Amino acid sequence: TTALVWFRRDLRVHDHPPLRAALDAFERVVPVFVLDPRLLEGRFESEYRAAFLLDCLKDLRKALQERGGNLVVVRGTPEQELPRLAREHGATATYFASDVSPFAMGRDQRVEAALTEAGVEPRRTPGNFIADIGKVKPYSVFSPFWRAWRELPRRDVLGAPRTVTVPSNLAVGTIPAPGKRGDQHGGEAAGRRQMLAFDPATYDDARVNMALQTSRLSAYLHFGCVSARELETRSSGKFARQLAWRDFYAHVLLKHPRNTRHAHQAEMDAIEWEGEDEHFHAWCEGRTGYPAVDAGMRQLAQTGWMHNRARLITASFLVKDLHIDWRRGEQHFMRYLIDGDVAQNNGNWQWISSVGVDPAPLYRRFYNPTLQLQRHDPDGDYVARWAPDSQTITPIVDHAVERKRTMEAYGRARGT
Ligand code: FAD
Numbered sequence: 490t491t492a493l494v495w496f497r498r499d500l501r502v503h504d505h506p507p508l509r510a511a512l513d514a515f516e517r518v519v520p521v522f523v524l525d526p527r528l529l530e531g532r533f534e535s536e537y538r539a540a541f542l543l544d545c546l547k548d549l550r551k552a553l554q555e556r557g558g559n560l561v562v563v564r565g566t567p568e569q570e571l572p573r574l575a576r577e578h579g580a581t582a583t584y585f586a587s588d589v590s591p592f593a594m595g596r597d598q599r600v601e602a603a604l605t606e607a608g609v610e611p612r613r614t615p616g617n618f619i620a621d622i623g624k625v626k627p628y629s630v631f632s633p634f635w636r637a638w639r640e641l642p643r644r645d646v647l648g649a650p651r652t653v654t655v656p657s658n659l660a661v662g663t664i665p666a667p668g669k670r671g672d673q674h675g676g677e678a679a680g681r682r683q684m685l686a687f688d689p690a691t692y693d694d695a696r697v698n699m700a701l702q703t704s705r706l707s708a709y710l711h712f713g714c715v716s717a718r719e720l721e722t723r724s725s726g727k728f729a730r731q732l733a734w735r736d737f738y739a740h741v742l743l744k745h746p747r748n749t750r751h752a753h754q755a756e757m758d759a760i761e762w763e764g765e766d767e768h769f770h771a772w773c774e775g776r777t778g779y780p781a782v783d784a785g786m787r788q789l790a791q792t793g794w795m796h797n798r799a800r801l802i803t804a805s806f807l808v809k810d811l812h813i814d815w816r817r818g819e820q821h822f823m824r825y826l827i828d829g830d831v832a833q834n835n836g837n838w839q840w841i842s843s844v845g846v847d848p849a850p851l852y853r854r855f856y857n858p859t860l861q862l863q864r865h866d867p868d869g870d871y872v873a874r875w876a877p878d879s880q881t882i883t884p885i886v887d888h889a890v891e892r893k894r895t896m897e898a899y900g901r902a903r904g905t
Pocket of ligand 1: 706707710711732735738800801804829830
């Protein structure tokens with residue numbers, strides 16, 4: 490008996506429920522990843538993220554080979570390739586973990602229909618999150634979600650399988666060579682090293698100082714090189730709470746798929762964005778004359794990562810100082826972030842733009858880039874590293890003036 494295991498954003502062998510379930514129920518499995526051109530060349534195309542993904546596939550193939558198995562990598566669409574592979578190997582079931590974006594949900598429905606039509610049973614398990622986030626009623630404020638989420642059952646953490654038996658005539662396909670990389674290598678081995686080396690005791694300081702690095706686990710979580718559930722068992726305090734935000738934003742997108750293109754607070758789609766293209770380009774290139782903004786944007790372009798505090802400052806600046814539509818910033822971040830994730834990026838952009846879930850009065854979400862810099866780069870190390878010349882650039886706008894304009898524009902959209 491044979492089953493397919495369709496790998497997606499769960500590129501690991503440790504704590505992998507679909508792989509474990511398939512190995513328990515079938516004699517042989519066909520581990521497969523479908524390189525779908527829509528993933529690599531779609532709306533949120535990214536060189537850095539593509540390179541990281543290819544690293545992950547190479548590493549996963551190695552981990553499966555070490556256990557006697559292999560990873561089939563095919564190009565095409567999963568709705569065509571999975572039924573074809575199932576026929577070729579006489580597989581009667583396909584195991585995979587669910588996902589939350591509207592693109593993934595639509596694709597999975599088509600795949601399930603195509604598999605069923607081909608006489609192959611689709612078996613979907615909850616996705617790459619700590620808890621089964623579809624199980625709670627829709628929340629749009631974090632704290633009540635968090636209370637409900639903490640009560641959700643947790644599954645046991647699974648070890649890596651000792652052996653993976655695959656059919657003998659497996660055509661495994663080649664994995665393309667990665668192009669330009671950011672500053673992290675993909676793969677479960679690298680992700681586990683990062684997880685095991687992370688010391689939660691350093692977290693509170695790193696979170697408030699942009700010159701320091703936080704756990705750097707986000708890209709490994711995005712591609713599932715590290716299991717969020719396993720990481721939870723090693724977490725506490727503020728770090729554990731941040732992981733809950735990840736589940737929260739995934740939950741929000743699952744319940745509100747419209748958010749990928751629209752403000753969660755529907756009336757905020759009416760904001761008139763008066764910003765200039767020239768300012769947008771200055772922001773992208775880190776030439777605004779505000780050192781906190783310029784350092785963040787250059788760190789992003791050069792490495793594919795930005796400290797969370799810098800993400801907040803740069804995003805707030807684009808929307809509330811330059812009056813540019815948050816969706817343009819969202820798209821720019823997706824081009825560079827190795828951890829770029831539709832649910833996380835969209836949720837955070839909407840939050841800082843005061844158009845999304847977990848609302849707060851507008852005056853509380855105004856980030857003064859000069860004060861933020863004093864507080865979050867106290868020794869000047871962050872700016873010295875990424876944008877030492879920024880102090881010499883004349884600021885392209887005046888924060889106090891733009892703050893007033895934003896209050897007025899948001900007021901008009903709200904009709905107040
Ligand atoms: P740590 O601080 O070590 O946190 C550990 C983990 O908790 C992270 O890996 C992440 O999974 C989760 N986490 C931390 N902060 C947040 C948060 N604010 N929201 C949701 N989860 C969080 N994160 C992404 O993974 N992908 C994105 O595309 C993304 N886009 C963002 C865009 C903006 C405008 C902002 C303000 C934040 C964004 N974040 C995104 C959230 C956060 O900045 C990153 O997860 C974090 O900086 C990654 O570094 P780390 O792994 O060292 O995080």
